[in-house]
Amino acid sequence: MTVATSQPGVPRTEIRKELVALLDSERVLHTPEELLVYECDGLTLHSRMPDFVVFPDTTEEVLQIVRLACRHGIPFLARGAGTSLSGGTIAAEGGIVLELSRMNRILEIDLENRMARVQPGVVNQHVTRAVEADEFYYAPDPSSQVASTIGGNVAENAGGPHTLKYGVTTNHVLELQAVFPDGEVYRLGTAAGDPVGFDLVGTFVGSEGTLGIATEVTVRLLHSAPAVKTLLAVYDSVSEATQTVSGIIARGIVPAALEMIDKNTIQAIEAGVYASGIPQDAAAVLLIEVDGLEAGIDRQLEEILEVIGSRQAREVRVAGSAAERKKLWAARKNAFGAYGRISPNYYTMDGVIPRSKLPEVLDRIESLGREYGLRMANVFHAGDGNLHPIILYDIAQDDAREKVMALAGAILRCCMDVGGTLSGEHGIGLEKREFMRLFFSEADLQVMERLKRVFNPDNLANPQKIFPMRRGCGEMSSLSEDSRDRLSRSEEDPEFVRF
């Protein structure tokens, strides 16, 4: 075992030489010009450049890089597609980013046992693409699935619209191969599924890269449902829409997906290439999908239509073809990406509330937005009560960042008041870490941190993520205050100083 020791002040040039010797110069980025684009991800509120970005191809190379980092006490983290909405890939203390985009091979497909073994850089949707001809698919479907990677999904325990019926990433990962900060490769879980002993897969999934780097992931494949029906219900009032959601859940129906999209979001989507004919003057729409056996699905659909009928929906459309269904989902899944149509920047929040409180909380959020003078939008997994309030802002405006974070805090407090919690679907990362205190006691946090230290004793794997900084409660920390340097980039490497 290689024991990591922190040795501040290792010269960058030395590290670079070692990295180039391990890989080759083409696979080691080190100039500020090349590193610049790695300073942030889907969250642009914070940024910090790493010292190196490297492109390993194999588990062995990941292992050697991690060993090197640990030997010198340099922080490291993995990056998939960089779609994290919580700043997960920001090198908060500099160091090495392992970009896994080239580790994108599907290593094994075993349809008989319904599983696939893939490298972490495989794009979520590519797993389904590889098996759909045989009528299989990979269930977790984050809206970013056209871009985000299985490794990133595992780290963030990603969910999606179909989580309602099929669960989140952790329910679909059977086995993991991972490099830990002690410089060794481990296998967690078994391909057969049932964990023997501790559920280390469950521990790793959702740990946001703070325990180590996943280098292979064995995922569960599901057989496509024989029948699927998708419908769109259009409302002139948000509360009629949320009452419909409560009504469906109260009847004990579990649709495959139950999504709500509000007016601002509809307008953003409909202005672009994913427009699917959703009426732009609607206050809200529900996108509902049921799946299963041909026989049962019609009854489910009828029941849902009954609930809708009891509320005031303006219009109900049942998708007539697979193409129409696809179009509606494309509209929904591109919602976050469409906010550029209506705002220069946006900040996505992630909270869960009891579904019965939906109407009340949505009202409250809207008035909070008005109070802080910021526009809001909403698109979320209504069936789970998993809210994604979106704060629309313009970073060019003074104090935008402070205002956004203050509003975000107020919204989360409002979720907490109704018995809700902070969802981890998008990760806690950098910017939600201070909110952890709202939902967890000091003791709860410490137990988690202790677990982290078992795997990551020197805090080299993705430092500063998830856990709040040790300081006054409720006080927002900004990255610039926290930043620590573990590398010396001095006279020996003048090019770096320029940035």
Place this chain on the structure above:
Amino acid sequence: MESPAHPHPAGSTVAADLTPQCVHCGLCLQACPTYIELGKEADSPRGRIYLMQARQRGRLPVAGSFAEHISACLDCRACESACPSGVPYGELVEQAREVVEQQLKRPFLVDALRRYVFGWVFPSPRILRIHFHLLRLYQRLGLQALVRGLAALKLIPARLAGMERLLPDLRGRAAPVELGAIFKSNGATRFRVGLVAGCVMNEIFAGIHHATIRVLQRNGCEIVVPSSQVCCAALHAHAGITATAQEMAKRNIQAFEQASVSAVIVNAAGCGAKLKEYGALLAHDPEFSSRARSFSQKVVDISEFLDGLPALSPPGRLELRVAYDDPCHLLHAQRIGQAPRRLLQQIPGLELLELQYPDQCCGSAGIYNITHPELSMRILERKVEDIKQCGPAAVATGNPGCLLQIGQGLRMADLSHIQVMHPLEILDRAYRSESFGNGRNPD
């Protein structure tokens, strides 16, 4: 050179002044051929936009990384088709290239050659013709074999050898369509239309022009080929040579105005995309802005035009298994994907096959295969593999660059038995097959 970048404190945020529509979501990453190949953020649409923003804010000099990643972009605009926020990437990258063009110092010889080719050869059909005559002579005299021999012995630079390899066989090609010619319709004239002759198109692919003209005649069109038209300047605009592009655009607008036609028909996707953007190219020109807009509105791709006719004269039978490949500048820049497929499907006997990734660039992208031969080849290999898996007898695609590139890819992979054709050549064959009555290839 620009002023050096100023220091950037950790924790500061991204500017929203340029490209404000990009919300940095990354949903475009897997649409981008260069990102798929290289896996590098700076070679993705999101990364390139980030570089543009950084340059704008003085965080990044023009020379070096910025120029490299901007020039490694294919300008295929697949990212535009993917972007939910409607970022006008094509416009952004052309702006960025203009900056590179203005500020980058190139070696003297390269610079002189560029100025000669872009400033003299392409704007003049006559000078272009002379060059193609020289090339034909080069091939006829057997000099090509000599040069290829030297290339094999590594006696000439690799890039030059790559360029040379791309050169199609110019011997025995159809004679160019004469500028100034008018072709009468078969039967009553329903439309008077103009044909864009193009530069390379008329020199290398005049056969496609002749096919286009015959099909149009069949469908009641009188075709005018205005004599004072020049190259569409797409190459110039993509390379950031904006002023010359604007001058050439004006000449084309005048040429087609004088011809008083109801539609300006183009059969090369890259040219069509540029011609449709003349309105934007000349938006700030007081004399030409509105003329450019109405010109651009008249421009139609040939497939769009035929598909929009109330009734297409029915083609004859043609037994052919055809895979259609979307030219980027038709699908992503002009959003035309179904029209050419529908045209082909109307041909009795023709079986239309779908590639797995018909919407992915073939790596041709203007002169990309010359400026970035290696990457272009890697992108091409994917296309060829896709075609191989699909196994058609012919590939149909409506752009000269793609025709050359895919043709070369198939030759290199020993798949020369698969023909590469413009959809109009196939349609024309179907019309002509009638007189043979057996559905066999009349040629």
